[in-house]
Amino acid sequence: MKKVALTLLVASVSLMAADGAALYKKCVTCHGPNAEKKALGKSQVIQGWDAATTEAALNEYKAGTRNVYGMGALMKGQVAQYSEADIKAVSAYIAGLK
Numbered sequence: 001m002k003k004v005a006l007t008l009l010v011a012s013v014s015l016m017a018a019d020g021a022a023l024y025k026k027c028v029t030c031h032g033p034n035a036e037k038k039a040l041g042k043s044q045v046i047q048g049w050d051a052a053t054t055e056a057a058l059n060e061y062k063a064g065t066r067n068v069y070g071m072g073a074l075m076k077g078q079v080a081q082y083s084e085a086d087i088k089a090v091s092a093y094i095a096g097l098k
């Protein structure tokens with residue numbers, strides 16, 4: 001029983017990691033492979049952001065209520081198709097980058 005639970009846990013953790021990595025692929029051009037760049041010379045470097053901070057920012061972009069450097073509409077386009085689970089997964093992935 002214990003073993004089954006552990007296997008399930010490991011399987012779901014690795015699934016999430018795979019999702020986050022895949023979802024982050026299209027962010028790389030602007031934010032860098034390790035989230036180390038200022039996107040288009042405008043945004044903050046998001047490497048080191050915890051998952052909750054990134055998640056909140058992405059949800060605001062998706063809702064169209066965030067626009068820090070005049071490019072909120074561009075970011076809205078990036079995450080418009082992302083589900084709540086996608087936003088969580090990509091935020092968790094970014095938090096693990098260094």
Ligand code: HEC
Binds near residue numbers: 044046066070075
């Ligand atoms: C075409 C370039 C581009 C792509 C692709 C892109 N971003 Fe951005 N991102 C920006 C810009 C520009 C900003 C600043 C927007 C603003 O004015 O608020 C930004 C802001 C952000 C912020 C908030 C940073 C801050 O300084 O407040 C986060 C978090 C973020 N992006 C995550 C992502 C994620 C995750 C993806 C992929 C799903 C992504 N971005 C794709 C250009 C991009």
